[in-house]
Amino acid sequence: MNLWTDDNASMMEAFLPAADVHGLPWTPIGTPTQMPAFFTQETLQQRLQILIEGARESWAYAIFWQSSVDVGSGAMLLGWGDGYYKGSEDDKSKRREKTAASMAEQEHRKRVLRELNSLISGAATGYSPDDAVEEEVTDTEWFFLVSMTQSFVNGAGLPGQAFFTGAPTWIAGRDRLAVAPCERVRQAQTFGIQTMACVPVGSGVVELGSTELIFHSADIMNKVKILFSFNNLESSTTATGSWLPSQLFPQQAPNHGETDPSMWISDPSIVEIKDPVSPSTAEISPSKSPIPDNPSTSSLTENRNLSSIQQPQQNYRQSLDQQQRPCQQSLYNNEFNFTDFGLNGAVTSQTFKPEHAVVNLAESKRNSSSGFFHKKQIPGDKKSKATTSRGSNEEGMLSFSSTPAHPVSAGQGKASTTIADSDHSDIEASVREAESSRVVEPEKRPRKRGRKPANGREEPLNHVEAERMRREKLNQRFYALRAVVPNVSKMDKASLLGDAITYINDMRSKLESLESEKEGLEAQLQTVKSAALPPPANEQVVNAMSGKGRTTGMEIEVKLLGGEAMIRVQCQRGNHTAARLMSALKDMDLEVYYASVSVVKELMILQVTVKMASRRYTQEQLSSVLFTCITDSPRH
């Protein structure tokens, strides 16, 4: 909050890194020989996502801090590797009260994003009011965004410490965060983070943050370790091919290095398809010629659409990630900084390519209901649908929709699904899920069109989309449920539901018994207190057995509280009523666990609390039985 009060400052100030690293000649990130782990970039995203979405706890974000080494000094640095943002329920549900300060803060954030936007897209279209940042940028989102600029030198900060010592760190609780020996952690606390964990893995540190209070669990630690043990991946992927980025970014593989990138940006109609929001590109597209049946072009289109539509947040995260990394290398080159997205620095001067990233950014801002990175996004709004459907670009339509039908029909998809062969079925399933919708065949392109919609109309497209979203939402709920239900035996949905049900029932019964217990205690306390005070000897007793009771001067009051009963008997002294009452209770197998007998003058008051263990009685049953036992039986 107070970090951003300097409203007039350049937006770049927000992105200044915490550690002063800009002068050092860090090894260029992306050199295969030095950091093989880095090439798991595309799965990094997914792993972080899996970690977050599959966790029992509700983490707001996960960041992988990538370690690099200064070739000259040998200094070690942890920098932004990748991150996944999920957000928290708080962000969505409780709307923040709008104070003047927070409004100003919001304005600042939005302006930063807006300027970021215009800086990037400004080259082609200039700043347009359409790009205004409408959605509120929550604290958590902002903290995550700002995190990209951070880095930690030689074991500084929490992640650095974790990496240096090799021991995980876990800080739970606002107060703990506030006194942490790390600026970042304290900052996180001001942004509403309540729990932060850093787990060192082979080539970096995984940081988890949550707005909720999460206590230490070995479970998530294990998951992190499993998911980020890169050896598994290496062995499985090296079998399929080389370690080149082409494996990881199939659609960009042909462009790697200095190859001609015009292959996939030459036709604006493709841009239009893959970018359902940007008005500048959408306007020029319908008049263009149909897509040529160039194999590589088609497959690229296919893949791009696939990734940008099916998992927009991933693509967005990737682009941000790719944007960030060069930022660390050339931090003072600001103008260049935000156009230097390009595919590990391979393509820098193309004007259309940055737009792709911006497009994703704008899309996220526009469609996300509650924030910037939020997961559930509607990939296309009305306008975009209009342009794509009116375009009568059937070929584009097909490539837009067909591939998801059989995303992993070929063999290589299978190879890459065995990334982390852990025994955590849910993790594996999530990996598979995430992978199967992203990994596609780069070279083999025989079945471009999947199953065509039976009817010629384009409605099924959106229908499919909607259904996809619905499923995702449902799965999200399942994840959340998994998070709140302990002891989920098997990870499959049915057992999860079953466990949830039994858990609810257990808890409900426990709650019930506790409630009655509490009430009993309260009553007990009350009576003990009142017993300590002189007994009230009052007349206004409720009821019970008026007929016979009146003649004998006996009154019985029974109150049921769950499995317990409070019995109050008021009678004349001298008839051994206490003995009779106790005998009756014994005969009914009611265990006395509190009783008090007081005699005031000729009046006797008995107050008994009993537990119904073996048998259950109603109030009427109890009072009538007790009444008869006490009044009628002169025996014992």
Next chain:
Amino acid sequence: MNLWTDDNASMMEAFLPAADVHGLPWTPIGTPTQMPAFFTQETLQQRLQILIEGARESWAYAIFWQSSVDVGSGAMLLGWGDGYYKGSEDDKSKRREKTAASMAEQEHRKRVLRELNSLISGAATGYSPDDAVEEEVTDTEWFFLVSMTQSFVNGAGLPGQAFFTGAPTWIAGRDRLAVAPCERVRQAQTFGIQTMACVPVGSGVVELGSTELIFHSADIMNKVKILFSFNNLESSTTATGSWLPSQLFPQQAPNHGETDPSMWISDPSIVEIKDPVSPSTAEISPSKSPIPDNPSTSSLTENRNLSSIQQPQQNYRQSLDQQQRPCQQSLYNNEFNFTDFGLNGAVTSQTFKPEHAVVNLAESKRNSSSGFFHKKQIPGDKKSKATTSRGSNEEGMLSFSSTPAHPVSAGQGKASTTIADSDHSDIEASVREAESSRVVEPEKRPRKRGRKPANGREEPLNHVEAERMRREKLNQRFYALRAVVPNVSKMDKASLLGDAITYINDMRSKLESLESEKEGLEAQLQTVKSAALPPPANEQVVNAMSGKGRTTGMEIEVKLLGGEAMIRVQCQRGNHTAARLMSALKDMDLEVYYASVSVVKELMILQVTVKMASRRYTQEQLSSVLFTCITDSPRH
């Protein structure tokens, strides 16, 4: 339990009806003119199922008591119409402790079923050890089974009363059931039923039972009324055709009355397909000739398989139902009784037909993991699949598989889906679901084979089946979850899950706060008590009975103050010490004028002040007498 201790009695005793009706000439059930509602038999099952499965609450069973009228006397009788058994979680999860009595009872039940089995199948194959009843027959199952024999005359019993008065009855709670003015209800209580409801509908009474405590809800009442308003059904079905049973039992329609039943039992290969378990029939089938391409034969096969495979429990229920009805008519004709299954009495002497029913019975026993009627059954075990697939009976296979693919492709299927046009979408959906998988085209048979599986292998068949089952199971869980989660705002799955999650969280936090609250109260109480009870600290205290008292953990302290005595007893809770002490005091003619009993964990503290009126005791006398009375006397 104790109802069946007579182990040597004939199994028929178990099936003796509660009401003595066997002499009366009841109208033969199944006469169309008198009881049109009866012809909804096939949907009766489904309605009951829908009722149970779709209910928020978890009912163990639903029974439709069918009303009939004695033509001679005009007396009215409620008899078994149909029933659906779901069972309870208790049956499955908590394994009953095996006492000798329960073992004997189990043996009795199993023998009854075994004998039933052998009686029916004995004609053809004789008793085989394969038919042994392995699974435990739970109380609820048994109660349901026995219910088939019951009937209620002229408003007798709970169902009769409900039918007579037209007002629904709802009894919740074991104690309430135990004191109900109906033998059946009390019996239900002994079998673990905790809630029973009777709702009168047009031509009978729907009874619901549950092993759980379910409080009155108008919701289920409405569902019953909607589902069992036969007018809707009549109007919709009369539009499609006649009211003959052919509509309801399509495969049996040609055999109704005295027509030749050989049409569907003439070819054993059909029996083999529809009967995947019975070894006797399975052995003779493969050598038989392939099924002729007789249209009616094929369609019959199709339908039989459809019903017996897709919804085995329904078929089983039907057969039991059909078996039961004649049982009411000719109750003393025992030998005949269990072979008189036949399709409303039309076919009685065929040997194969009863076997079909037995087959289902055996199948249920064999495959169900936890019980007899249990819903989730694997339709075919390994053996059956081997025979069907090895038989190279492609025609049979096709008829086996094709219809489910497009069950409601024709117009008439749709017509029958509008049975109950209620506004309860879930009910409607369930109706639709249940119907669509069963209702088939009786006359129009053009598209017998739906979509053939792309591959020639028969695997997709079972795959589809399995997937169906899986879905159903999941939905089951959803229903159950809906039952335990209150305030389910919308009925859709996502919101249900969301509500469940919030509910769990709410409950957990509430539980937590309650726990701490309770602890606080306890501590408070403790301090109050200790403050209220000033430490005795005087000299003439006798610590009585160190020897025995120490072993039993009992301590008695008696203090004499003039004509009064203060008695302090400290012992373990749970032995009705209070009652014993009071009795002892009474016997000694000591009048209590103050007493307090407190239980702290396992410790019980009694503090009593008595007046010595008629007699005087010494301290030693008092404590020794009291000690012996309390410890030794298990009497009152």
Next chain:
DNA sequence: CGAGACACGTGATGC
């Protein structure tokens, strides 16, 4: 290889 689990596309249906 078969059983179970899951996601997907698709048609139907209710608001």
Next chain:
DNA sequence: TGCATCACGTGTCTC
């Protein structure tokens, strides 16, 4: 009329 929900059949993967 769109939009959401649902069930279904199918392909795929894992154990």
